[in-house]
Amino acid sequence: MSYAIISVGGKQYRVREGERLLVDRLALEDGASFTPTVLLAGGDGEPKLAPADVVVTAKVVAQAKGPKIRIGKYKQRTGYKRHTGFRASLTQIQIESIGGGKKEKQERASRPEAVEDSAPAGLPDGYGDLTIAELKDAAPSWDAAALSAALEYERGHAKRKGAIAALESAITEAGS
Known part of the structure; x- marks a missing residue:
């Protein structure tokens, strides 16, 4: 401009x-x-x-x-x-x-696609598009391998505190 x-x-x-x-x-x-x-x-x-x-x-x-x-x-x-x-x-x-000011946001939007390529195996389909609320609802129905892969992905890349807490609680509920 x-x-x-x-x-x-x-x-x-x-x-x-x-x-x-x-x-x-x-x-x-x-x-x-x-x-x-x-x-x-x-x-x-x-x-x-x-x-x-x-x-x-x-x-x-x-x-x-x-x-x-x-x-x-x-x-x-x-x-x-x-x-x-x-x-x-x-x-x-x-x-x-x-x-x-949208250039940075567009770059950030394109980054998760590149990160998904290096995502661990066993991650549930469409995991990158889930919000924390959707993740909290869907996590109890996943198997232990999918939960551990999602937790590994969150700790390494996204680092969303709410998602990590939801995944940890789903893992403890599945273990008991």
Whole structure:
């Protein structure tokens, strides 16, 4: 994407990659990265409203103060004069990247298929697609070899705590 419209502190900004801008004070440390809400992304074809697959990453550069604004009140012939001032608290941010955030998720989705190839023998059919709740329901009906293969797979690859606990309890119930 070549540009995006983001929302930071209730205000909207049109940003590009590498751009620096001053926004209202953010409660973040210098050097901290954050992802503001993306309202629109465009530049490559049609603009997309509220895209779920575009992530803007911004980094806090520094905390700053805005210019001093002098305010004076005066009423003629009464001797009334009042002076006050104001300086806005601002944060300078830099836009690190504008791009798709789904790439990592797509890569992660493709990894279990590669891991299933190295899965131990005796693993029940469709085991990689089971959620922990489905696994908890199905595990008591499996034989001891399938349970031990599934437990070996979970400890070595997936490491889902709920699945490991469900498999261990199914093994103890089958043994007793």
